Amino acid sequence: MTPSLIKARFVDGPSMDSQLRWLSIGLFVLIAALSVVPSLRLLVEALSQVTLSASSPLAEVLRSERTWIALGNSFYTSGLGTLIAVLLGCGFGFVTTLTNIRGRAIWVFCFMLPMMIPPQVTALSWLQLFGPASPILNTLGLAPALGSPQPMYSAEGIALLLGIQSAPLVYLALRTQLIALPQDLLEAAQLAKASPFRVWIDIIVPLCRSAIVAGAALAFVSSLGNFGIPAMLGIPAGYIVLPTLIYQQMAGFGNDMLSQVAGLSMIIALLVLAGMLLQQWLQQRSRYSLLGHTAQSISFRLQRWRLPLELLLASILCFILVAPLFALIVSSLVPALGMPLTLDTLTFSAFYEMISRQGVTKRAFENSVFLAFVSAFVLMVVSLPLGYLLMRLPMRTRAVIASLIEVPYAIPGIVLAIAFILLFAKPLPFIEVSLYGTLGIIFLAYLSCFLSVCLKPVLSAMSQLDPALEEAAQLAGARPLKRLVDIILPLTAPAFFAGGLLVFLISINELTVSALLWSAGNETLGVLIFNLDESGDSVLASAIAVLVVMLVAGLMSLLSLFAPRLPKGVIPWHD
């Protein structure tokens, strides 16, 4: 190479290409816009009118009896739900990870399904399972007398469903730890003549304790922020938890309404963030202790206990998954609630009506698909340079930025929705366009909320790439953008698609954010099911819910197809 061809640049700090510099600035603006601004806006609103006088909005919130009742109810339902989640999650975790049970992939898939099914659909299907109007009980002739209470409309009903919905979180935390346990620990115990039960109780359980506690913390905060289940089961019974209190206050009016709601949101956000910090601290602590061992996972032989155990798992899954879904399907096929399903009453009119006559159904479907698709696409496009830049940052900075991105996903959707209302209630400065009341505000909220969902698989794939692969391209003369497209993208493509599909899957069913941000003409599927059920049209709601569950199961199966080409842990329900 001749000297004239070589461009020397002046360095400031570590060598920084101009392409990289522009990417970094873009990254900074993006994270600030999507993650930091909404959280800050909320904080400002909640604190803006804090005065020492007793009439400030925050003081009023704290003085209101309803706040404390809702807080107490939230703790009761979430606490009970967490207990159920821990029992279910640990049971399934130990059995499917540690033993030679047959058909492991199917058990795991079925057990993870409740996490991916939107909460309002779960609630709806359980409502169809019990109560005097239950089509399935009517069909079987077991329905209680008319006028008897619906058992699901209760604190315990809410807790049960919260438990089922968040059990996979405990399961995942436990499973990650179990897989990391090396076989030689077990063999050493066996050489010491310990029985399998002793090995389990003396070796495995103590080593998993912090993982279980971390999973429980996660289940608790997830339950605390859940809106769909307490909204469907609690509001009809007048049982209020924090997220539904916010929802109801938003419907009310008043000068200080927004500030009061912001104050309430801050209470949830703080509780949840405290829980998340506890969970991360515990998980990190539990991970470090086992480094340095050979990772060969443990497997017990069940022998004659295998069949009974499989039957037990099957009946639990029947109760928590199959029966409610079956009830949902039955409900979608009867002409009206309270009627039994027979060959004479079997009708597809709900599906027919949903597809042909109800303009709102078609619109909601289009809106949700459009939102989910665009969000998934935009986030995939953003994740590539974002992940790339994050990987180049020093470890500590990367951890800080990664947790900033995590914040909007971690804080409950209802809180995020309030933040977006505060941000966009007034028309945007300079261009005088108001996003409030359009799909645009939901779209932005989705971007903020699901950035970390899409980024996580991408980051994990990138961190597993040998850095020499990129350095070799650098030596070949390829500049950052070219390396990104030619080398990094093809090698991490499966992770991108997985991230995009996950975003699509979650956002197409999303209720909590859109419940507060929707407006006439801008309904989403989640809102539609919720509204139909509230107005008493459970049959139609069930029909839509059936379609939604099919969509979820289909997308999950599609993701499973990618699994062999993805880094471990990207797809939660896969080894």
Next chain:
Amino acid sequence: MARLVLDNIHKSFHGESVVKGLNLTIEPGEFVALLGPSGCGKSTILRMLAGFEPVSDGKILHGDICLSSSKQHVSTEDRNFGMVFQSYALWPHMSVKDNVGYPLKVQKIKSDERDRRIQEALEIVQLEEYAGRLPAQLSGGQRQRVALARSLVTEPDVVLFDEPLANLDRHLRAKMEETFRAFHKRTGATIVYVTHDQSEAMSLADRIAVLKKGELVQWGTPQALYATPKNTWLANFIGRGSVLKVSEIAPQQYVNSTDLHDLIERYSSEQVFSSVLVRPQDINFVPIGDLSIVVTVNNCIFRGERYDVELTLEDGQKLLTYNDMPMTVNSQHHIRLEQAWSLESES
């Protein structure tokens, strides 16, 4: 072709000094090995040459061009260096042909010219018939040869090797060493080769820079390093032999048989002492006489073409020598030391 000069290079990470004041002048077309135990900074030096890491202080010059200094940094993309990685760093989604041709594609070289040069590069490493395969379908040695072809396809002035044989088994190593030697002969490129294996460095390089804890210990031909190592550490690191404590003598000189025996006789552990290096082939078994010392056979290990014999002197010091025949452990013999090299003590 241009001379590569490392002028007083310093490098530190987070305040920890990894390379300290390194000076090397590498002539055009020379095959240079950077040799040292792990953590000696040799890989960091290579990464600074490649441009992955900026220097903390000092200058890297390539001919008249300053590649790197504390004020200036020519980025890797602009350097036209080749590199062969320990992990091969072949792009798994590209065929052998595409891997080799990628640097040409980036330089926007026309496709017929590109095909010709890919073909040529694959010929050098004898992989013409594997052009269509994916890296996953190749053996370790073949992968390293693809990486080699990729590094030479742009006809770079300098090719960097980062422990290229570390992932290969013993048998393949000898073969690949032969490939590297042929590669150097044919391309005439300057090669900087990082390794921790002294026999690899000795058999390949024209000159070797031995590094320890970020500092240059000695810089010279393999023959010079073997015959006249600077200090006790290097004497133990390169080749086989024994470092003996003897009565005081000036360092860095040959000691003949008469003086050596005299020095050994006068040595006692209370005195100030010097160290000398005795190579195994400089020890002969002799009948008792003027120039002989009594030794006891401590151990005798079969090595195929000969036996390694570990001897103990009367004062307890150990000596290594070779013998054609096995020797009885604990038997006593007389030996004569033909010559030795006096060493600086390790700083």
